[in-house]
Every structure is written in C-alpha cells, then in structure tokens.
Amino acid sequence: MLPTSTPLFSSDDRYRVRCAVPPATDATLPLAYEPYLYLRPAYVALQHAPGETLFFYLEDHQQGQTVGQWPLTVVEHQAYSPWQAPFGGMQVAPGVLVATMRAFATAVHQTLVTNGVARVHLRAYPTSYDEAASNVLLPVFEELGYRITLTETSYTLPLAQSFEGGLHPSARRRLRKCHRHGLRVEQETPLFLPLAYAFMQQCRQEKNQRMSLSLERLQALFRAFPNDYFLFSVRDAAGVWAAMTVLTRVSDEVLHCIPPASPLSWNTFSPAILLTQGLHAFGQASGYRLLDLGTSTLPDGPSESLHTFKRRLGGVASSRLTLEWRDSEMAK
Structure with missing residues (x-):
C-alpha cells in the first residue's frame, strides 16, 4: 500500500507529500496555484488508462495550502505522466524553494520505485509556461537519473x-x-x-x-x-x-x-x-x-x-x- 501522507523532511513537518488514488484524487488543502488543465484529476480520469492513477500533492502545512502536484498513471510497472494528454509532469506554485522541489521530486520517485515501478515516462509542459520552474526541475530530474529522450520545439x-x-x-x-x-x-x-x-x-x-x-x-x-x-x-x-x-x-x-x-x-x-x-x-x-x-x-x-x-x-x-x-x- 502507498502511504497516504508523509513528511517531506525528517527535521521539519511543514511540508508533507500526500498520495491520493481514485476516487479521492482531489487535493486535501486549498491549492496555492491554478493547476494546468491536463494535470487536473477530472481530466486525467478521462484518459481511461488500463492501470492505477496516482496523484502526488506537496502540502505546506504552515500556510495551509497545496503547493505542488504530480499525477502519474502506473501500467505494468511503468509510470506515465501523462498517459494521454499534450503534457503531464510536475507543477509547483510560485515561490517554492529549489530544495523543496528537489525533495518533492525525490520523494515521489522513491515511492514509485519502492512500489515496483521500473520505468517512468515524463512529458513536461513547454518551458515558456513557467521558465523559472522548468530551469529548476530539469537538473533535479537529471540528478535522479532521468534522461531526455525527445526535445520538441513549441511555439x-x-x-x-x-x-x-x-x-x-x-x-x-x-x-x-x-x-x-x-x-x-x-x-x-x-x-x-x-x-x-x-x-x-x-x-x-x-x-x-x-x-x-x-x-x-x-x-x-x-x-x-x-x-x-x-x-x-x-x-x-x-x-x-x-x-x-x-x-x-x-x-x-x-x-x-x-x-x-x-x-x-x-x-x-x-x-x-x-x-x-x-x-x-x-x-x-x-x-x-x-x-x-x-x-x-x-x-x-x-x-x-x-x-x-x-x-x-x-x-x-x-x-x-x-x-x-x-x-x-x-x-x-
């Protein structure tokens, strides 16, 4: 079983990672940002993937808000973000520190691996949507062993x-x-x-x-x-x-x-x-x-x-x- 909510840092309980599965896929705390349409539970539910959908949320309990999310679909030990959409990936609220982004990505990745996922496919949103977050997240994923398999030009x-x-x-x-x-x-x-x-x-x-x-x-x-x-x-x-x-x-x-x-x-x-x-x-x-x-x-x-x-x-x-x-x- 996946843990429902765990502390992000062992020394501080401010941030927690929540894993939600259908039918309870919505964030528990109010969102500090507007999620991209393709990352919303209602959109992901329409993809009808032949596997389990997982929604990971980054919660800031000091502010009482959800400040990040990463939806994934697990099919036969492979995780996809998205399964069927223009893009998936991780979205974070403005102002989230680099160390917190890194810890969130690491926590989600380790949870996937612990639960038997052997391959992860991630198609990110165009960098123009949020250049600051994109510039931070790419090296974070590369540190975790992710490799770029396709670079497309978006206009x-x-x-x-x-x-x-x-x-x-x-x-x-x-x-x-x-x-x-x-x-x-x-x-x-x-x-x-x-x-x-x-x-x-x-x-x-x-x-x-x-x-x-x-x-x-x-x-x-x-x-x-x-x-x-x-x-x-x-x-x-x-x-x-x-x-x-x-x-x-x-x-x-x-x-x-x-x-x-x-x-x-x-x-x-x-x-x-x-x-x-x-x-x-x-x-x-x-x-x-x-x-x-x-x-x-x-x-x-x-x-x-x-x-x-x-x-x-x-x-x-x-x-x-x-x-x-x-x-x-x-x-x-």
Whole structure:
C-alpha cells in the first residue's frame, strides 16, 4: 500500500507529500496555484488508462495550502505522466524553494520505485509556461537519473504584443488578402462539433495527415470542460468554412490550440493566419498571457512546414522535453 501522507523532511513537518488514488484524487488543502488543465484529476480520469492513477500533492502545512502536484498513471510497472494528454509532469506554485522541489521530486520517485515501478515516462509542459520552474526541475530530474529522450520545439504567441507586428511580411500580406475578401473569424457552438470534426478530418486527409483525437474523445472533453474548450472557425462571405481549430484553456494564463485545419483550395489565402489573429484577439481581450501554438510534431512525425508557419506567425520557440527513467537492472 502507498502511504497516504508523509513528511517531506525528517527535521521539519511543514511540508508533507500526500498520495491520493481514485476516487479521492482531489487535493486535501486549498491549492496555492491554478493547476494546468491536463494535470487536473477530472481530466486525467478521462484518459481511461488500463492501470492505477496516482496523484502526488506537496502540502505546506504552515500556510495551509497545496503547493505542488504530480499525477502519474502506473501500467505494468511503468509510470506515465501523462498517459494521454499534450503534457503531464510536475507543477509547483510560485515561490517554492529549489530544495523543496528537489525533495518533492525525490520523494515521489522513491515511492514509485519502492512500489515496483521500473520505468517512468515524463512529458513536461513547454518551458515558456513557467521558465523559472522548468530551469529548476530539469537538473533535479537529471540528478535522479532521468534522461531526455525527445526535445520538441513549441511555439507561443505573447498576447501582450501586437499580432500583426510579429508577422512575417508574407503572412501579413495573406492576412490582409483574407480581410479584403470578406473572410471572418467565428466562435462556433459545440453543437457543430461532429460537422467540424468531419471538416478537420477531411482537411488533414488532403495533406496525408490524421487527427490526433477521435471525435468521441473530443466530444467527451467538450462535455466535461465546457468552460475550457472552444471551437473557432473562419468563414467566407457566403458562410462556408475555410479553416477550423479547437482552442483549450490550459490555465488562467495560457490558451492552447491544435494546428488549424484548412482545405488545400484555400492555400493562396492561408485562412489559418486570420484564424490565429482571432484567437490572439480572444486571448488578449480575456487577459491571457500566452497562446500556445503547440509543437510542429504531427502524429506521423515532425513537420517542417508547420515550423515555418508558426515562425512566420511570430511564434516564440521554447522547448518541450520528454524524459525517461529506467531501473538500472532493466536497462541491462
């Protein structure tokens, strides 16, 4: 059995590590931060992993708050964070000391190993989300024996800046062409999701790509998180769809969108640029800090054309790392 709550430091009972398992996966003490959507128990529960889900919380009993968390799914002696999501990993509140982060990561890791886990897969959030914590946590995990197995480039748009001001000249010309021809951005009702999915799927097929999520899973996410999932499109003057994307509210600072889908027949307009302008305006007006354009890794591999597109949108590159730890006996 996993311990429910244990002191983080033997000399001080201020910090404790709590391990929660379904159905009681919520933090016991109030959160000192807003957890990223993909790390919340309700989201993790929708992943339907064929194993046990564990939620580790870092509690500050002096402040009476939860100041960190790390959800993992254990399947056949392997732990995954996430099992099925854009990212998982550890999140901590601002102001948590490096020594406390290190002790929390070590305590969770040792608990996993003690309970028979021989391999851990960790896909972290993009460093642009929280550069201070990312710069601390990477060496902490490396000290524990984790190794980087994949480095992806993620692109974000800082929403405090002008959208048009960051555009490459060629992208700016196409944006203005979209405006001249009467194209407009719309926030669509989720009732259109089956039709929108079919549209996006057809666009992907034209480019020999595939959807990363099934319609059923996307519908489940929209139902479970009606305030966090949005459907945005570009329509022409006749109301016909020219581009489509799904926008996700990751936190009160970050929005994330999947790569916009658009038919090849609209390539000379690039309505995805207009769509991104609409998402930028939505995020800026709502007080968000970043619009995450995602990585340029499609289900079939990296896409150089996506890299180029996101750079020309003014996207700022940052790293999204995948790390792995293996038991030394297993690695032999």
